[in-house]
Amino acid sequence: MAVMNSTLEYRMNQTREPWPLLEAARRGDRQAFDRLVRPLMGNLLALARRLGGPHSGEDLLQEALIRAHRGLPEFRGDCSFRSWIIGILFRLGSEPNRYRGPRPLPGQVELNGLIPDRLEADPGEQVTTRDLLKRVEAAMERLPVRQRTALHLRAVEGWDYGEIAAALETSEGATRNAVMEARRRLRDRLGDEL
Amino acid sequence: MTDESRTPERCGFEDRVIASFLDGEPGQDLPEVAAHLDRCPLCADALRKARAIDAVLAAQTRTDVDDSVADRLLAGVDEAARPPSVPRRRAAALVRRGWLAVAAALIALTVAYRWMSPGSPGDPEAGSPVAGRNGPVGSSSPSTSSPSTSSRSPSPSWEPGHDAFPVPGGSSVGARQPERSDFTDLELLARLKGDRVPGFNRKAVADRVQELFESASAGKSVDSGLVVEATRWQLVGVRRGLMPSGRLLAAGRVLLGSRGSLRHDLVALFREHENLVRRLARSRVGRDRVDPEVVGLVGALGVRAVATRVSERAGPQVDLCAEQAMRTGDRRCLAFLVELYLSAARRSDEARRERMAWFKDLVSGSDATLAHVLKDKLRRTRSQEIRTLCEELAERLGLPETCAFWFARDGGSPPEPGTL
Numbered sequence: 001m002a003v004m005n006s007t008l009e010y011r012m013n014q015t016r017e018p019w020p021l022l023e024a025a026r027r028g029d030r031q032a033f034d035r036l037v038r039p040l041m042g043n044l045l046a047l048a049r050r051l052g053g054p055h056s057g058e059d060l061l062q063e064a065l066i067r068a069h070r071g072l073p074e075f076r077g078d079c080s081f082r083s084w085i086i087g088i089l090f091r092l093g094s095e096p097n098r099y100r101g102p103r104p105l106p107g108q109v110e111l112n113g114l115i116p117d118r119l120e121a122d123p124g125e126q127v128t129t130r131d132l133l134k135r136v137e138a139a140m141e142r143l144p145v146r147q148r149t150a151l152h153l154r155a156v157e158g159w160d161y162g163e164i165a166a167a168l169e170t171s172e173g174a175t176r177n178a179v180m181e182a183r184r185r186l187r188d189r190l191g192d193e194l
Numbered sequence: 195m196t197d198e199s200r201t202p203e204r205c206g207f208e209d210r211v212i213a214s215f216l217d218g219e220p221g222q223d224l225p226e227v228a229a230h231l232d233r234c235p236l237c238a239d240a241l242r243k244a245r246a247i248d249a250v251l252a253a254q255t256r257t258d259v260d261d262s263v264a265d266r267l268l269a270g271v272d273e274a275a276r277p278p279s280v281p282r283r284r285a286a287a288l289v290r291r292g293w294l295a296v297a298a299a300l301i302a303l304t305v306a307y308r309w310m311s312p313g314s315p316g317d318p319e320a321g322s323p324v325a326g327r328n329g330p331v332g333s334s335s336p337s338t339s340s341p342s343t344s345s346r347s348p349s350p351s352w353e354p355g356h357d358a359f360p361v362p363g364g365s366s367v368g369a370r371q372p373e374r375s376d377f378t379d380l381e382l383l384a385r386l387k388g389d390r391v392p393g394f395n396r397k398a399v400a401d402r403v404q405e406l407f408e409s410a411s412a413g414k415s416v417d418s419g420l421v422v423e424a425t426r427w428q429l430v431g432v433r434r435g436l437m438p439s440g441r442l443l444a445a446g447r448v449l450l451g452s453r454g455s456l457r458h459d460l461v462a463l464f465r466e467h468e469n470l471v472r473r474l475a476r477s478r479v480g481r482d483r484v485d486p487e488v489v490g491l492v493g494a495l496g497v498r499a500v501a502t503r504v505s506e507r508a509g510p511q512v513d514l515c516a517e518q519a520m521r522t523g524d525r526r527c528l529a530f531l532v533e534l535y536l537s538a539a540r541r542s543d544e545a546r547r548e549r550m551a552w553f554k555d556l557v558s559g560s561d562a563t564l565a566h567v568l569k570d571k572l573r574r575t576r577s578q579e580i581r582t583l584c585e586e587l588a589e590r591l592g593l594p595e596t597c598a599f600w601f602a603r604d605g606g607s608p609p610e611p612g613t614l
Contacts, residue, residue: 030271038264041267042258058266062267063270065267065270066270066271069271069274132250133253136250136251151251155247156252176213180209186247187240187243190243190247
């Protein structure tokens with residue numbers, strides 16, 4: 001048992017998260033879990049919205065957090081904590097039947113994207129950029145979940161292929177192919193709009 | 195690097211160029227790739243677009259989460275971490291609905307009991323009201339709603355041919371059954387339909403589903419609606435590889451023992467996932483091993499793709515298969531039986547004669563459907579041998595219109611009597 005614990009400790013030391021925090025969170029310390037998760041919240045929410053859509057991104061993330069909290073005692077430290085939690089999010093997002101988030105009610109309008117975050121100097125340019133953003137988002141939504149997640153983690157989060165592969169539980173080569181294929185499809189779909 | 199694969203639309207080296215320049219992984223051949231990029235406008239355009247896509251994605255999805263949002267999201271973790279004894283809103287609503295349904299069912303049964311047997315409240319034989327069920331909580335079927343009928347058989351067993359499962363001892367199907375699990379049937383139903391029930395994980399559901407199937411096969415009281423949902427859940431689980439295909443046998447046993455609307459529903463469900471049954475048949479109906487339940491299931495569903503395998507390898511179990519096919523009795527099952535017959539008939543004259551009598555006995559009374567099946571077979575086949583066998587079968591079964599159809603289609607004339 002002592003050997004097993006020291007192996008686990010060694011593995012966890014290889015990750016980016018401080019060992020005492022992880023260990024405390026594994027024992028059920030809610031504050032420690034908070035401190036582990038909060039710095040990742042922005043990245044997690046971005047991916048959750050990418051996978052679940054703007055309507056149910058937050059619900060998807062909340063479900064992933066609940067499952068992560070429940071499953072943390074079984075986290076073996078084979079990968080970093082953020083890869084592990086992203087993996088949970090990815091699996092939830094790729095199997096819609098596992099998770100059914102709330103859908104917008106009839107007549108309910110999604111406001112994200114309609115209201116700009118800030119006003120730019122050139123409204124014409126703002127409209128063009130927003131239009132392009134919408135088209136890229138629409139093209140992303142049509143990608144398979146694995147390719148979408150891999151491209152997001154590569155292009156938005158800047159992860160290396162090894163870490164993406166660990167999160168998606170696949171090989172590095174398969175991850176490269178997924179990113180490559182995603183980029184090719186987006187290029188084909190967006191055509192001359194870029 | 196050659197430009198042989200180059201087409202007007204696509205160069206063929208875009209991915210390599212992008213991997214070298216955008217992913218910052220130059221590798222050994224960077225000068226070569228750079229030289230190619232200089233002279234290839236297609237690759238230059240692809241690289242520019244890939245960079246634009248990455249930039250747009252990075253700009254669009256940068257999400258800053260303020261503390262209130264993070265607090266709200268993490269509050270869900272606290273709520274989920276509470277002990278199961280603290281009912282959450284959904285579970286509470288579910289339980290409330292469950293109790294309401296049980297109460298409604300009890301009131302309805304009491305009223306029905308008093309109305310149907312006015313003089314019997316003091317009669318000890320009429321003292322245990324029984325709910326016959328074939329659907330949602332509270333519904334009852336005329337065949338089992340009479341208390342006196344069921345009270346005469348203290349341990350009623352579920353008979354094939356009845357849609358409803360009798361409920362022994364007057365227990366309500368929707369009621370909590372603590373000896374089986376901590377979760378009610380209503381919670382199981384909600385979970386099977388995809389709702390979240392706290393603490394009810396996949397393994398617990400799988401165990402409950404298995405128990406449910408075993409109870410149904412053993413003639414215990416189960417809700418047919420629940421059986422259908424459990425079968426659907428298990429089929430989807432097997433299809434996704436979350437559980438072994440052998441788990442389907444329990445649901446298959448329930449199907450084999452069922453009739454009426456339950457059988458109809460289960461057959462329809464299994465047919466949606468027919469490839470799973472085919473896979474099961476290929477692994478469990480072999481030269482050295484024949485699983486009778488799988489053979490029966492194949493017959494009940496009428497899986498034509500494995501008719502030859504069953505005919506060649508099932509031996510005496512073919513009768514079980516045919517019996518199940520006739521119990522379902524639809525056109526697809528008759529087509530399956532025709533395939534069984536043809537498969538045997540093609541092997542030898544002796545088998546043909548033997549199977550002809552067998553087939554005639556089996557399908558008597560299904561002339562109209564069988565005529566359609568044979569017409570369809572004749573329309574599709576190109577084998578002269580099968581045509582002759584079908585024609586002979588049609589004649590022996592007394593389906594002259596089938597022969598007429600075929601001869602009219604081919605522009606030939608009917609054969610001389612006795613030549614077939």
